Amino acid sequence: MQAAEYEVKGNVLVIRLKADLDHHTAVTVREAADTMLMRSRAKNILFDFTGVDFMDSSGIGVIMGRYRQVIFEGGRVGVTGVGKNVDRIFKVSGLYKIVEQYKTEEEAFLRPAKEAFGGAN
Amino acid sequence: MDKFENEMCLTFQAKSCNEALARMTVAAFLTPLNPTLEELADTKTAVSEAVTNAIIHGYGEKEGIVELWCARKGREVFFHVKDTGYGIADIKTAMEPMYTTKPEMERSGMGFSFMEAFTDELTVESAVGEGTLVKMKKVIG
Numbered sequence: 231m232q233a234a235e236y237e238v239k240g241n242v243l244v245i246r247l248k249a250d251l252d253h254h255t256a257v258t259v260r261e262a263a264d265t266m267l268m269r270s271r272a273k274n275i276l277f278d279f280t281g282v283d284f285m286d287s288s289g290i291g292v293i294m295g296r297y298r299q300v301i302f303e304g305g306r307v308g309v310t311g312v313g314k315n316v317d318r319i320f321k322v323s324g325l326y327k328i329v330e331q332y333k334t335e336e337e338a339f340l341r342p343a344k345e346a347f348g349g350a351n
Numbered sequence: 352m353d354k355f356e357n358e359m360c361l362t363f364q365a366k367s368c369n370e371a372l373a374r375m376t377v378a379a380f381l382t383p384l385n386p387t388l389e390e391l392a393d394t395k396t397a398v399s400e401a402v403t404n405a406i407i408h409g410y411g412e413k414e415g416i417v418e419l420w421c422a423r424k425g426r427e428v429f430f431h432v433k434d435t436g437y438g439i440a441d442i443k444t445a446m447e448p449m450y451t452t453k454p455e456m457e458r459s460g461m462g463f464s465f466m467e468a469f470t471d472e473l474t475v476e477s478a479v480g481e482g483t484l485v486k487m488k489k490v491i492g
Contacts, residue, residue: 250371250374252367252370252371252374252399252403253367253370253403253406253407254367254368254370254371256457257367260457283392284374284392284395284396284399286396286399286400286403286465287400287403287458287459287460287461287462287464287465288403288458288459290459290461291456291457291458291459292457294457294459295457314388314389314392315388315392318389318392319396319465322465322468323459323461
């Protein structure tokens, strides 16, 4: 099973996770995300956790790592489709302090975090 | 041996694809106790952290075997994760939140913190050159 699907929408790289985000999948997601960031004009990242019900500290590493990648260019990281288990990990780790949560992918584009998502519209 | 109502042991190669196997195994082992979804998630997370540590830090680039032992006594469930890899020189420092020896691998340093937060008891035994044994206990219900 593929760990995730990637799509660039405007200046946002949308990463739709398809499997538990653990150390095993973290490695492939990190590599694919960084390649996409390099090759596209995306400066923001939206992680879609819809259907994913497990994440551990390896997932935190991936998200913090991507945050560090985009923050210097003024980019932001958002998450959507976060279920109960993943939400708990986000809360315990304090990740919501640096990552904006959206109820849906559409909302992420309609309600940009500090004007990051959706660019200059 | 008869002090436990049930007991199991799973040994597998130190490969990241087996992290999911370890989680599914503990989840299945817990099922007869009718754990809540939260208890199930907590246990899976704690075991996933310990197994990941064994693979990344215990063996690193080396090949090796990770052992996951689970036992049940009433509402108490015990999980042990063992490797015979490098071992930890300074357990206290290794367990500090956000501490990691592998920042280049984007390790968050939260592994032991999660094991501590999501179980009821955590002890770590380790000797350099011999390996590490992580013992966790979780009370279900």
